[in-house]
Amino acid sequence: MGAQRGRDLLLKLxxxxxxxxxxxxxxxxRRIALSAGTVDVTTADSPGRWRELLEGAASRSASLxxxxxxxxxxSDAAVRQLxxxxxxxxxxxxxxxxxxxxxxxxxxxxxxxxxxxxEMTFELALESAGALSFTAI
Structure with missing residues (x-):
């Protein structure tokens, strides 16, 4: 993937x-951050006392x-009302x-x-509130 113009990232409602x-x-x-927490299952019996994580158990979220x-x-009124x-x-x-x-x-x-x-400007922050889907272009 080569460089893209930042203005091409679109936010739609x-x-x-x-x-x-x-x-x-x-x-x-604009900024989007995807994150996944971890579930630590390390015990005293963990090999070499290295941290162990439980696969697929973390909660995921997105911030925009x-x-x-x-x-x-x-559009101003719609976002403000939300x-x-x-x-x-x-x-x-x-x-x-x-x-x-x-x-x-x-x-x-x-x-x-x-x-x-x-001019009047705004800043907007959104947090995910359910499952997200991703479609590759």
Whole structure:
């Protein structure tokens, strides 16, 4: 996989849960982090007293964050309402030349900022709230 433009990573929301995803915002910076915890099963009898992990038992999660400009008033309102309601909705992340991640996420942080001589910006954080699927492109 060669270098890709960061702007090509897309964050989409299905606010109505209708199966129709729309781009939420003009994100200038985006980040996705996939993580898996471990389950330590080390005992006094472990060979050489090396740590042993239980395969396939860890909990997995995904965190998404982005900052930038909302596309329009409707996308701003949709994300803001999800935050205040604590709602969990389907989101889609398209990673160029890699794949697409689909699943349920909750908006866990929403920040607004603006300078007197600039545009209003936002920062958004999402946490996975269920099983995710990955489709290679």
């Amino acid at each position: 299905d606010a109505a849960q209708s199966g129709s995803f729309l781009s939420v915002a003009g994100l200038r910076a 964050s982005g900052s930038g400009l909302f596309r329009d008033a409707a 935050f205040f309601d604590g709602s969990i909705r389907p989101w889609q992340v398209v990673i160029p030349d890699f794949g697409q991640l689909d699943g349920l996420f909750q908006v866990t942080a929403l920040e607004y900022a603006g300078r007197h001589d600039g």
